[in-house]
Amino acid sequence: MERTSELEDFHFKFKISIVGDTGVGKSSFLDAITQNLGKVVENESSTELNTKTTFYIDDSYMYKIVYFDMQGKERHHKYIHNYCNGSTGVIFLFDASKRSTFEKVEQWIIECEKCDAPIKILVGNKIDVVMTKKNVLNPVTKVEGLGLARKYGMEYFETSSIGEASIVQVFDHLFNSLLNLIPNPPDPEALMGKNVVLGKRVSSDIKFKMALADMLPNYD
Numbered sequence: 001m002e003r004t005s006e007l008e009d010f011h012f013k014f015k016i017s018i019v020g021d022t023g024v025g026k027s028s029f030l031d032a033i034t035q036n037l038g039k040v041v042e043n044e045s046s047t048e049l050n051t052k053t054t055f056y057i058d059d060s061y062m063y064k065i066v067y068f069d070m071q072g073k074e075r076h077h078k079y080i081h082n083y084c085n086g087s088t089g090v091i092f093l094f095d096a097s098k099r100s101t102f103e104k105v106e107q108w109i110i111e112c113e114k115c116d117a118p119i120k121i122l123v124g125n126k127i128d129v130v131m132t133k134k135n136v137l138n139p140v141t142k143v144e145g146l147g148l149a150r151k152y153g154m155e156y157f158e159t160s161s162i163g164e165a166s167i168v169q170v171f172d173h174l175f176n177s178l179l180n181l182i183p184n185p186p187d188p189e190a191l192m193g194k195n196v197v198l199g200k201r202v203s204s205d206i207k208f209k210m211a212l213a214d215m216l217p218n219y220d
Contacts, residue, residue, distance in 0.1 A: 010055065010064040012186075013197035014178050017068045017084045017117070019108045020093035021101045025125040025161055029093060030069050032167045038065065049083060058175070062201060081114040088181070088195040089119035089174055094140065096124040096158065097133070102140040102148075109152055118194050119177045121157065122149040123170060128160040 018026050030052060034040050038054035045051075050069040055062060070083050084090060090112050094101040105122070112120075122145060130139040142158060149156035155173055159166040183190045186202055 008200055010062040010199035011201045012061070012178075012182060013064040013066070013199060014088040015066050015068065015086055015195065016174070017070060017087045017090045017112070017115075018093060019070050019080060019084070019090060019112060021095075021104050021108075022071070024093045024095040024098075024101050026069050026093050028161060029091075029123070029125060029159065029167060030067055032164045033171055034067065036164050037168070037171050056175075058179075062199070063178075064197075064199065080108065080111045084112050084115035084117065086195050087112075087115055087117040088178060089121065090115065090117045091121045091123055091170070091174070092154075093123045093125050095126050095129075096140045096145070097126050097129040097136045099138050099140055102144070106148065116193075118181060119174065120152065120154045121170065121174060122152075122154045124156070124158045126161045127158040127166075128162050 018030055020026055027050065030050070034052045034054050038056035040052055040054050042051070042053035048071055052067045052069075054065050054067070056065055057063070068083060068087070070080060092105050092109055092112075094105040096102070102124075109120075109122075124140055124142070124145045130136055142156075145156045145158065157166070157170045157173070159170060178196075181191070181194045181196055186198065188198070191198070
């Protein structure tokens, strides 16, 4: 019971889904984020899904971020929206050195539109492979990545499979976007439809209780 209580001791909780074909570097990308940004408190793996739960402290607030690493095989396409349901954000990854993964990432984007996640980010991974290997044929250009991202109203980032600097940029954008979803004070009505879960640290806050009291007459 004590362990469960600790896991629920946060202000806000977010679900982040990481989606893309097999081999684009989703697991390494997730490891880089969770090992360097926050404290990993849970780590679960299955044949269909890998999850990591982290706690991240910023400006005296405790954030619980649950990352879902979706399997990228073809047979998982039709189930992806089930896994993505309730996501606060979705990160779509492709391998910039393999054009086929870029061509398929739009299918993932279309499937995940059913989830209605408020934050979506497109990432061209393994840009270091494109820059250092001469035998990479027809790599995905930055212009192409930007074009696809703009088509679906997303930000676009290029990341390296070596080092964390470029991945930190993705996290900074993601986290700032998550914070922008939260009004101050955290009005429960304003949070509806944003897939932000309130923790017990917020529910015990006097400003939140006052906002909730103002909201209740609308449901009489």
